[in-house]
Amino acid sequence: MxxxxxxxxxxxxxxxPVETERVPLAEAEGRWAAEDVLALRTQPACDLSAMDGYAVRFADGGGPWRVIGESAAGRRFVGLIGQGDAVRIFTGAVMPDGCDTVIIQENVTRDGDKVLLTGDPSKKAGHNVRRAGGDFQKGAVVVPGGAELHARHLALAAMAGHGELLVRxxxxxxxxxxxxxxxxxxxxxxxxxxxxxxxxxxxxxxxxxxxxxxxxxxxxxxxxxxxxxxxxxxxxxxxxxxxxxxxxxxxxxxxxxxxxxxxxxxxxxxxxxxxxxxxxxxxxxxxxxxxxxxxxxxxxxxxxxxxxxxxxAGSAAPLPLRLSAPVGVDLPANGPRTDHLRACLVDGQLLPVGANDSAMLAALSLSNALIIRDISAPSVQSGQKVGYYPIT
Missing domain, CATH: 3.40.980.10 (MoaB/Mog-like domain)
Incomplete structure (x- = not known):
């Protein structure tokens, strides 16, 4: 043995691992990345507003400001910003050149093209701004090779510029x-x-x-x-x-x-x-x-x-996840074979379930964990931690 x-x-x-193929993102869920996925673009590509409000120059202090335009997501402001100027801006919109801070709309009042500060001013330059490259930079590894691809990885790959991925x-x-x-x-x-x-x-x-x-x-x-x-x-x-x-x-x-x-x-x-x-x-x-x-x-x-x-299939970590938790009963010392006891994890405590006969499915069906008793493991008392595998 x-x-x-x-x-x-x-x-x-x-x-x-088996051969690779390129598949559309929609078909990559549940597969493993066969190579590092590199960002083909920077995200955000430029500074963006994190809030609805007004883009200003922090050096202008507490205003007042004159609104000279608007910047919305997908429709950036392209004019020139001067001293005392502000741009109405919305979440996700590109920051106008020359502006470095966003004052949220709840902290100002507006009368025509005039904006007055009524709440707390921004405490520092860059407040409420998402900086270019704050998520990832072009060329960065966004998903490592060998990672299992789930919805969150596919969203990241799409944002990084990919329409398909290399998988097994x-x-x-x-x-x-x-x-x-x-x-x-x-x-x-x-x-x-x-x-x-x-x-x-x-x-x-x-x-x-x-x-x-x-x-x-x-x-x-x-x-x-x-x-x-x-x-x-x-x-x-x-x-x-x-x-x-x-x-x-x-x-x-x-x-x-x-x-x-x-x-x-x-x-x-x-x-x-x-x-x-x-x-x-x-x-x-x-x-x-x-x-x-x-x-x-x-x-x-x-x-x-x-x-x-x-x-x-290309996994970098193919073995099951091994965790530890306190056991709710005393367990004797183990012998010359690794033992796997059917158990339930209840309120953070492992409790063996029924007889551990290898033909008894009823106990297995009630279990959500396998207690691991390594070869020659010493006895443990109730409350001590033991290793286990979560199962479904």
């Missing part, structure tokens, strides 16, 4: 749920059968990632059938199986993979749940064999499959 962090590192080393292409993933006992969800279920839940679960976990999924449910425990499935999956980036990853007579993933021309990089991880995980290559695809027990499949997908997808 190898440690979880070693398994993650070896899995990432199996394949570099979408991944192609094959999901195979194996086992003679599996039937499609919703069908009548005999006592020796179980509904196939892993495919539904994994597809849902992957839904917000840039992937296209081919799903095969209820693939039987038959070496020839599994080998044919593997051989027919050329063109996929990741092949994910659930079930058949252990060492029993009906665990056929390893021999089927080898029969199809694949190879194994590692098999078995010192973690609980999810020890019997297989990772290897089949042509250009990474093959990831997850346990069949649904909780084990969820935990291993969260810690291995999702990070692998993020890595291949």
């Amino acid at each position: 190898i440690a979880l962090d070693e398994a993650q590192a070896r899995m990432f080393a199996l394949k570099d 292409r979408r991944l192609k993933i094959a999901l195979l749920s194996t086992g003679d006992e599996l039937i499609a969800p919703g069908l009548p279920c005999a006592d020796d059968q179980i509904p196939s839940s892993n495919g539904v679960m994994l597809a849902a976990m992957l839904r917000d990632l840039p992937v296209d999924i081919t799903e095969f449910s209820a693939v039987p425990d038959d070496l020839a059938v599994l080998t044919r499935h593997f051989a027919g999956l050329a063109g996929h980036d990741i092949i994910v199986t659930t079930g058949g990853a252990s060492v029993g007579d009906h665990d056929l993933i390893v021999p089927a993979l080898k029969a199809a021309g694949g190879n194994i990089d590692f098999w078995k991880i010192a973690m609980r749940p999810g020890k019997p995980v297989i990772a290897g290559r089949l042509s250009d695809a990474i093959m990831l064999g997850l346990p069949g027990n649904p909780v084990s499949a969820f935990v291993t997908a969260f810690l291995l499959l999702l990070p692998l997808v993020r890595h291949l």
Whole structure:
């Protein structure tokens, strides 16, 4: 067995991120930037008013002023400013040349073209002015390569002058749920059968990632059938199986993979749940064999499959976010495998949920966190902080 962090590192080393493509901003959400995004322009491009009011020269003191024009967003004032002159100005409008301060309209009265100060004057030059380049300068990195692109990044890229971005292409993933006992969800279920839940679960976990999924449910425990499935999956980036990853007579993933021309990089991880995980290559695809027990499949997908997808899609930080919080119960010392306890974070405190059996989905469904118990972690008392992963 190898440690979880070693398994993650070896899995990432199996394949570099996939090829790049340029896509319109509207199609870039949820992808990862494949290069630093540089500003093609300066924002603001020139000094702008931050308020509605009057643009003046601070050196003119407290007025009065003579209004000689107007500056609105998209319609700048182009005249010359002299001593005692003011320009009516609106939020977002370009500051007239020679003006350096905006007095807000609530602090003045106006009679025709005369403006008198009635409130507190501006305390310094530049008051209520957004300086040119205050947001970003041309040539600056506005979004670093490897960043996941969300709405706020796309707005920034648009403001920086971009209409499209370089990202990694979408991944192609094959999901195979194996086992003679599996039937499609919703069908009548005999006592020796179980509904196939892993495919539904994994597809849902992957839904917000840039992937296209081919799903095969209820693939039987038959070496020839599994080998044919593997051989027919050329063109996929990741092949994910659930079930058949252990060492029993009906665990056929390893021999089927080898029969199809694949190879194994590692098999078995010192973690609980999810020890019997297989990772290897089949042509250009990474093959990831997850346990069949649904909780084990969820935990291993969260810690291995999702990070692998993020890595291949170009993420600079593919591993899940690890946080810490106080635990609400005493926890014993841990053994030789990293343990992941299903838990709920309630009012800032972690509380384990139900039995931690790898086939018990009810406890998992009530959880919003996985408590992390590292290899040989000492016992902790209620109130002490432990590491955890937020899950949804």
